[in-house]
Amino acid sequence: MSSAIPLLLAIGLGLAGWLVARARAWRFKSTAAQGRLPSLPIYHAWYAGLWIGGPVLVFAAIWIAISGNLVLQHVLSGPAASALPAFGMRRDAILNEARNVASGFADRVLIPEAQGLVEPFREAAALYSWIGIAVALVLGLAGGLWAFTRLKPDFAARARVEGGVLFVLFLASLVAILTTFGIFVTLVFETVRFFGMVSPIDFLFGTHWGPDPMANAATTDGSRYGAIPLFWGTIFIGAIIAMIVAIPLGLMSAIYLTQYADPRARKWIKPALEILAGVPTVVYGYFAALTVAPAIRDMALAVGISNASSESALAAGMVMGIMIIPLVSSLADDSITAVPQAMRDGSLAMGATKNETIRRVLIPAALPGIVAGIMLAVSRAIGETMIVVMAAGASANLTANPFEAMTTVTFQIVAMLTGEASLEHPATLSAFALGFVLFIITLVLNIAALRVVKRFREAYD
Amino acid sequence: MVTDVNQPTETSESAPKIRATDVSVFYGAKKAIDQVSIDIHTEHVTAFIGPSGCGKSTFLRTFNRMNDTIAAARMEGSIELDGEDIYQSGMDVVQLRARVGMVFQKPNPFPKTIYENIAYGPRIHGLAQSKGEIDTIVEKSLRRAGLWEEVKDRLEDSGTALSGGQQQRLCIARAIAVDPEVILMDEPCSALDPIATAKIEELIDELRGRYAIVIVTHSMQQAARVSQRTAFFYLGNLVEYGHTSDIFTNPREKRTQDYITGRYG
Numbered sequence: 001m002s003s004a005i006p007l008l009l010a011i012g013l014g015l016a017g018w019l020v021a022r023a024r025a026w027r028f029k030s031t032a033a034q035g036r037l038p039s040l041p042i043y044h045a046w047y048a049g050l051w052i053g054g055p056v057l058v059f060a061a062i063w064i065a066i067s068g069n070l071v072l073q074h075v076l077s078g079p080a081a082s083a084l085p086a087f088g089m090r091r092d093a094i095l096n097e098a099r100n101v102a103s104g105f106a107d108r109v110l111i112p113e114a115q116g117l118v119e120p121f122r123e124a125a126a127l128y129s130w131i132g133i134a135v136a137l138v139l140g141l142a143g144g145l146w147a148f149t150r151l152k153p154d155f156a157a158r159a160r161v162e163g164g165v166l167f168v169l170f171l172a173s174l175v176a177i178l179t180t181f182g183i184f185v186t187l188v189f190e191t192v193r194f195f196g197m198v199s200p201i202d203f204l205f206g207t208h209w210g211p212d213p214m215a216n217a218a219t220t221d222g223s224r225y226g227a228i229p230l231f232w233g234t235i236f237i238g239a240i241i242a243m244i245v246a247i248p249l250g251l252m253s254a255i256y257l258t259q260y261a262d263p264r265a266r267k268w269i270k271p272a273l274e275i276l277a278g279v280p281t282v283v284y285g286y287f288a289a290l291t292v293a294p295a296i297r298d299m300a301l302a303v304g305i306s307n308a309s310s311e312s313a314l315a316a317g318m319v320m321g322i323m324i325i326p327l328v329s330s331l332a333d334d335s336i337t338a339v340p341q342a343m344r345d346g347s348l349a350m351g352a353t354k355n356e357t358i359r360r361v362l363i364p365a366a367l368p369g370i371v372a373g374i375m376l377a378v379s380r381a382i383g384e385t386m387i388v389v390m391a392a393g394a395s396a397n398l399t400a401n402p403f404e405a406m407t408t409v410t411f412q413i414v415a416m417l418t419g420e421a422s423l424e425h426p427a428t429l430s431a432f433a434l435g436f437v438l439f440i441i442t443l444v445l446n447i448a449a450l451r452v453v454k455r456f457r458e459a460y461d
Numbered sequence: 462m463v464t465d466v467n468q469p470t471e472t473s474e475s476a477p478k479i480r481a482t483d484v485s486v487f488y489g490a491k492k493a494i495d496q497v498s499i500d501i502h503t504e505h506v507t508a509f510i511g512p513s514g515c516g517k518s519t520f521l522r523t524f525n526r527m528n529d530t531i532a533a534a535r536m537e538g539s540i541e542l543d544g545e546d547i548y549q550s551g552m553d554v555v556q557l558r559a560r561v562g563m564v565f566q567k568p569n570p571f572p573k574t575i576y577e578n579i580a581y582g583p584r585i586h587g588l589a590q591s592k593g594e595i596d597t598i599v600e601k602s603l604r605r606a607g608l609w610e611e612v613k614d615r616l617e618d619s620g621t622a623l624s625g626g627q628q629q630r631l632c633i634a635r636a637i638a639v640d641p642e643v644i645l646m647d648e649p650c651s652a653l654d655p656i657a658t659a660k661i662e663e664l665i666d667e668l669r670g671r672y673a674i675v676i677v678t679h680s681m682q683q684a685a686r687v688s689q690r691t692a693f694f695y696l697g698n699l700v701e702y703g704h705t706s707d708i709f710t711n712p713r714e715k716r717t718q719d720y721i722t723g724r725y726g
Contacts, residue, residue, distance in 0.1 A: 262532075342569035346632070348530060349565075350582045350639065351558035360581070365572045 005129065006060035006136035013140035014053025021048030021151060028153040039158035047157040050164045051147035055139045063132050072099075074124040080116050187439060190432030197426040198225045203433060209396035209412070211430055213421030220426045227434065229396035233313065233406035234438075237392060238381035241317025241402060242324055246377060249321075250328025251370065257329070258336045259358055277326035285390035288319035293391050300403045307404065311393035314402035320387050324377045331376065335369020336362055368452050375449035379442040385410040409434045476544065478503040478643060478673040479524060484538035486519050486528065493519045496538065497699045499692060503642070503673040506665060508688035508705065510681060512720065515694040517677045518566075518647050524675065525561040525645060526554050542643070559586050561643040562636035567652050568628030570620030570635070575612050578620040578631055579603065582639035598638055606634035607664050626657025633664065637672075644668065646676040650683065662687050681721055685709050693717045 025041035037044075072095070075081055084091050097114040100106040102121035109115050151157070195203070197220045206226015215221065253273065257266055293315035300308035339362050347357040363370070393405025394415065416431035423429075477500035486494040494516045501507050501524075509517040519528065526547065528534040539546050547557050559582070570578050579599040582588075589595045599616070603609040608630045612623070620631055629649055636644055646665070650658040665674060665687045678684050684691050685705060692702040693714075701708060701717045712718045 340569070342565060342567055343571060345527065345530070345565060346569040346571065346635075347581075349525060349527060349558055349563035350585065350635065351555045352581075352585050353555060356585050360585075361571050 004060075004064065006056060006063050006132045009133065009136040009140065010053050010056035010060050013056060013137075013144070014049045017052035017140075017144050017147065018045045018049035021045045021147065024148075024151055025157075028151075031153070038154055038156055043157040043161045044151055044155070046161045046164070047155075048144065048147040048151065050161065051143040052140050054164075055143050056136050059136055059139055063135075067128050067132060071121070071124045071128050074127070075117065075120045078120050078124075080120045084113070084117075184439070187432055187436045190429055191436040194426060194429035194433045197429070198222045198433075203227050203430075204437075207398055209407075211416065211427035213416075213419045213425060213427040215427075217422075217425045225426070225430055227409075227430075227437070229398040230407060230409045230412050230434065231437075232398055233392070233396070234382050234408040234410070236400070236402075237313050237317040237388060237406060237408055238320060238384065239378045241314060242321035242381045243374065243378060245318050245321025246324040246328050246381075247374060250325045250373075250377075251332050253325065254329045254332035254336060255358055255363075258333055259354065259362070273326050273329060276323070277330075279323070281323065281384060281386040282390075284319050284323050285386040288315050288387050288391035292319055296403070305403055307401070309393065309403065309405045311391060311405040312403050313392055313406040316388050316392035316406075317402070319391065320381050320384055323384070323387070324381055327377045327380060328373050331373025332366070332370045335366040335373070338369065339365045368455060372449040372452040375445050375452070379445035379449070382408075383410065383438060383442050385414060389414055409438050413438075477501060478543065479675075480541045480544075481520075481523070482539045482541075484520065484523060484536065484540060486516070486523060487535045487537075488519075488531070489533045493697055494523075495697045497694075498538075499699060499702060501643070501673055501675055502690075504670060505690060506669050506674045506676060506688040507690045507692065508684035509675065509677045509692050509694060510679075510684050510720075511694035511700075513679070516697040517692075517694045520694070521645050521647055521675060521677050524643065525558050525563055527563065529554065555586075559639050560641055561645060562639065562641035563645045564629070564632050564636055564647070564649045566648040568625055568632050570623070570628050570631050572619065572621055574617050575603075575620050575623070575631060576616040578635050579638045582635060586639055588639060602634040602638040605637055605668070606630045607660065607667075608634055624657070626653050626660060629653060629657070629661060630664065633661075633668075637668070641672065643673045643675065646674065648677050648679060651679060658683075681709070693720060695720070 022041050022045035025037065025039075025044035028044075029037050029041060075095075075098075076084075084094060094111050094114045094117065097106065097109050097111055098117035098121050101109055101114070101118045102125060109118065197217070199222050202222035203225050205228065206223060207228045208223060208226045209229045210224045212221075212224060253269075257270055257273075261269060289311070293310055293312055296312055296315050296318075297308045297310050300312075343361055343365060344357055347361045348354075352360065388408045388411045392408060392411060394407050394411065395405050396407050396412075397404050399406070413431045413434050416428055416434075419427060421427040479501035481497060481499045481501075483496045483498055484494060485492060485496050497520060509521060511517050519534075522528045523536055523540055524542075524547075528536060536548065540548060542557070542560065546552070571581060573581070576599055579602050580595050583595055583598050589598055600609060600613075603612060608627060611627060612618075612631075620628065623631060629652075633644075633649075650661050653661065662683065665676065668674060669689075676684075676688065688705045690703065691705040691708040693700045693708065693712075693716075695716055701712060701714045703713075708717065709721060712721065
């Protein structure tokens with residue numbers, strides 16, 4: 001836990017600097033002409049606080065990330081580490097145990113070899129803890145010195161603090177962007193490894209999916225990695241069955257809520273619909289698996305469809321559609337509400353009925369927004385995992401029969417990553433290739449949807 | 462509350478097109494219009510003038526029951542169109558609005574093509590069976606609205622791509638495409654520049670021969686230019702109603718005189 005000390009120092013030093021700078025600025029104020037400063041004392045305080053706390057905070061974040069590794073390297077370079085096995089699980093276990101005992105998580109070693117490493121670990125941890133504290137102090141003092149030399153009665157602290165705030169906000173938004181980028185890079189990296197073993201042609205156009213995690217990785221059979229059945233299952237469940245349920249129901253509920261419901265009904269129905277969006281997908285999953293799927297199978301058997309399975313694309317797709325209704329409905333609601341009242345009045349004044357006005361004026365005018373909502377819904381549906389894991393089944397069938405079990409890209413990602421194969425095996429790596437394709441599809445859908453929404457907004461501003 | 466409503470003496474006039482009797486309109490508990498009675502005649506332009514918030518637009522919207530779309534609005538009194546009470550139960554609002562067209566303050570063409578904007582009314586009212594008949598109506602309406610020469614080569618362009626003045630004439634063309642008897646205009650020029658305004662005023666003057674036109678306006682010059690009769694509203698009351706020339710040269714009421722001479726408003 002010693003690696004957290006720089007973090008505490010960042011807060012402590014920053015606060016101290018803040019208080020001192022404020023006191024100093026108050027003194028400036030009492031000596032300034034008419035008792036007024038260009039910047040309020042509080043801004044002097046923040047200026048100093050940011051200069052002290054900021055660099056230390058950044059250092060602390062980096063330090064927390066790397067200090068564990070530095071300690072380990074230090075121990076490994078010492079004489080006590082020479083007796084360790086060169087690599088493998090036993091080596092990791094010994095190191096882990098020694099570290100745990102050294103930092104007090106465990107009170108005694110179980111593996112005898114670890115005993116000799118406890119003391120080196122303890123020493124290294126102490127050493128790096130002191131290094132961390134020293135660097136944090138130096139950084140804090142340097143920042144403080146810089147800030148305090150600049151604090152003068154006529155110093156424009158306010159503008160500097162504004163700039164600092166801007167920088168902090170920029171960093172915050174950068175985190176999300178960098179994360180997306182990082183995910184993308186990881187996916188690309190693993191996907192390239194997978195395509196080194198299985199040809200992209202086999203993967204993208206093959207129609208048989210049956211990776212064998214036990215097969216020898218060196219002689220991978222590319223014909224077992226045809227992902228077409230998975231893409232088809234994903235599209236059939238997420239983009240076809242789910243949308244057949246979600247689009248009409250979502251659109252009609254949006255029309256009812258915006259055009260017909262009186263305010264009291266709207267006050268109840270809209271939040272109720274939004275609760276539907278808040279139900280965890282795993283709950284939808286067992287609703288689909290335990291209630292809907294058996295009911296559909298019984299119904300199918302009753303009308304004479306003999307090959308109906310207890311896990312079916314229809315059950316997963318329908319429940320997914322219900323899950324998507326609030327998304328479609330709320331985006332359609334927004335875009336119908338955004339159609340100017342003047343448009344409705346114009347139509348009504350022509351003698352159109354409410355229904356004609358909705359069909360001929362409101363829906364066409366709101367169509368771009370509605371289409372964008374549907375695109376977002378599709379991208380949500382094809383990325384959905386839990387419902388298909390629980391209700392759609394695992395068999396990669398290339399069929400258009402909704403009563404049969406089907407599998408999707410997301411299901412196979414789960415199955416491959418949690419399978420018995422090692423991380424180097426093509427069966428496991430195929431999960432990354434599948435994820436990559438899914439990522440690209442949803443990215444394209446989202447970008448397209450956002451562009452449509454943007455164009456729609458411009459039309460009425 | 463109405464102290465002196467001067468119905469102009471009619472000599473050669475037949476029955477009024479619209480007769481409003483003791484009309485009051487409420488928004489919730491607030492009274493927006495207080496027992497107004499007025500006669501609107503065909504082949505005339507009637508102007509409603511008065512300061513903002515005096516209820517003239519609200520009153521105008523009672524003639525085609527557009528206030529029905531506002532949940533909190535309630536109306537008392539009676540309005541007759543050709544002697545028939547338009548607020549009686551069983552009155553078909555769709556038919557009423559086909560007979561009483563409306564043009565709004567801000568041009569509000571539908572986000573459809575110019576052609577489809579005009580064809581909208583005839584289609585919903587079933588006025589034309591074939592494509593040819595609709596073509597005829599579209600051309601006739603655009604010609605009457607003085608827009609045909611400007612748009613005949615681009616009927617498939619979006620109505621919203623036209624200039625503000627053209628959009629407003631498109632809306633007038635849309636209104637006359639269903640062959641109404643009355644056209645209500647709610648400050649039709651308030652969003653337009655002076656040149657576009659002049660064109661609309663010219664158009665109103667041409668249309669007068671066919672329809673009863675009621676125009677709400679903030680501009681007294683506009684009322685003086687385009688209307689034959691003028692009604693002055695103040696705080697929900699009809700203060701004075703008469704021939705436009707009389708109202709502007711020889712008002713009976715001091716409040717009218719104060720308003721038209723710019724003492725308030």
